Amino acid sequence: MPALLDIRNLSVTFETAQGPFRAVDQVDFSVDTGERLAIVGESGSGKSVAMLAVMGLLPKTATVTADVMAFNGHDLRQLDARSRRKIIGRDMSMIFQEPIASLNPCFTVGFQIGEALKTHLGLDRAARRKRSIELLEAVGIPEPAQRLSAFPHQLSGGMSQRVMIAMAISCQPKLLIADEPTTALDVTIQAQILELLINLQKDTGMALVLITHDMGVVAETAERVVVQYAGQQVERQSIRGLFEAPHHPYTAALLAALPERAGRGRLPQIPGVVPGLGDQPDGCLFNPRCGYADDRCRRVVPPRTGPELGEALCHYPINGEEAA
């Protein structure tokens, strides 16, 4: 059976004033029903852009190319805008980083949840209200009936994200993409929202793609992990393998920067920033920041290694001897 979401060789290029910029560079994803995949990487590594491309939400300045881009039997590349709108918000939905800004300030919570129910399921007013109350209950909002008439500015960040989740799961999607769902929230709320997402995923059997820059979040939620750097996937592993034996130096550096792993003293950091438009190095994109980089890394683009090495995009994958 083919995967629910199957993306191969996806690239996204933005037309900018300084010339084309490749934000996502030949990435592959496959997510099965009921699976939890995490995409992890720093800001600017193209995590969100790749998923927005899947949703079809990128601006017109973006050019999306892929060898395969299939979801639930549909070829997303072939779909016209109208057919695609029938899928997104229904079978595939997404929640975003800033829950407060993501809700429309002019409309009530009930209206915004009801909209998807009306558009995709054609429910009447009474049915929408009933379903909206169920949804708010499912995402753990107290007094759901009263909350329907609340405006977003009357909700806290955590509550707003719960409403966003309620909206996203309103049509029982097969895939939920969560783009940094906890980044803008308080630490105590973060754990609650993650727990909610995982419980919903387990209860409904939908697939969950979690975009994050937080390795801690990855550890708590995902089954499989894709590590993305400067638009490329530098490592793809199971969660266990990744934490036990990271193969790409970038993954290892990210893990080393976790406070619970760093031990005492200064937290290690990765010097420099993700290369942006116009300053992409030759060879391996990570070489200027990599402790292991040598001349070959600076000249030759690294090949993709096998699954035993986490499919790392590296000339000198670490922990290689263990795998061998």
Place this chain on the structure above:
Amino acid sequence: MLRFLLNRIAVLLPTFIGVTIISFLFIRLLPGDPIELLAGERGVTPERHAQLMHMMGFDKPIWQQYLTFVGDVLQGDLGQSIVTKRPVFDEFFTLFPATLELSICAIIFAIAIGLPAGIIAAVRRGSVFDHTVMATALTGYSMPIFWWGLLLIIVFSGTLGWTPVSGRISFMFFFDQVTGFMLIDSLLSGQKGAFASAVEHLILPTIVLGTIPLAVIARQTRSAMLEVLGEDYVRTARAKGLPPSRVIGLHALRNAMIPVITTIGLQVGVLLAGAILTETIFSWPGVGKWMIDSVSRRDYPAVQGGLLLIASLVMLVNLTVDILYGLINPRIRHRR
């Protein structure tokens, strides 16, 4: 909501007092007085002049005159026109429907074209349409009203002969003014062709008066839409799979309307100022033309009363806008 309303009204009080002072002083700052201008070229003897000035109370100290004026205004009396001897209030509201009719048509024209033009320009940012709309808006905004009005008269009335030059309706029609609105009265009269004639007469003045508000509304709508289209909640709306008409026409537009409504409200003041020029160009018998005539006759009660009424109307419109703003923007309504 009530508290919000009372707050807004309380703010208007000092404005109102300021308006009485300005409208009272403004006309007295101009050289000449009503007696001299009434007498005209024949002139008037100094004795007779002093006698008339005393009769009208213009010889009293200025603060005393002001207090009398304010006292009368508080009792709802705006005085009598020196020229026509009719109460200023009656005079104003006999002519006001003509101005109101023209202004309503102008603002409808401005909104009906400016709003969609601004929205489309924002959605198709950088397109030929966008550039055309913005360039046209800038031109429209920069054009002097009297020049634009005369230009239209020359082309459409003079050369092409499509529209009448001036007035509200053809002289061939005569009927009672029931509402004061020519479009309605002409329909009520039941005379064949009267309504068409009224419409014909409205076209050019509407365009002339509506041009500046149209330009302002188009630009403001475009920039408000551009700002809103980049917001996260617009992305959320698209992520729900809603059609573009709903994403733009509802989710984005409702938010973009907040600044646009303010702009439209502020245009009412511009509209009344523009009405003065437009009415003069098209011999439109409204309060604008009446004000100009009253100023040149130094008709003190008419000018100060007229100014006060116009200013009050503008304040009333602004109050309405504030309330509307609260209705559209829940964040304002709920603020304590």
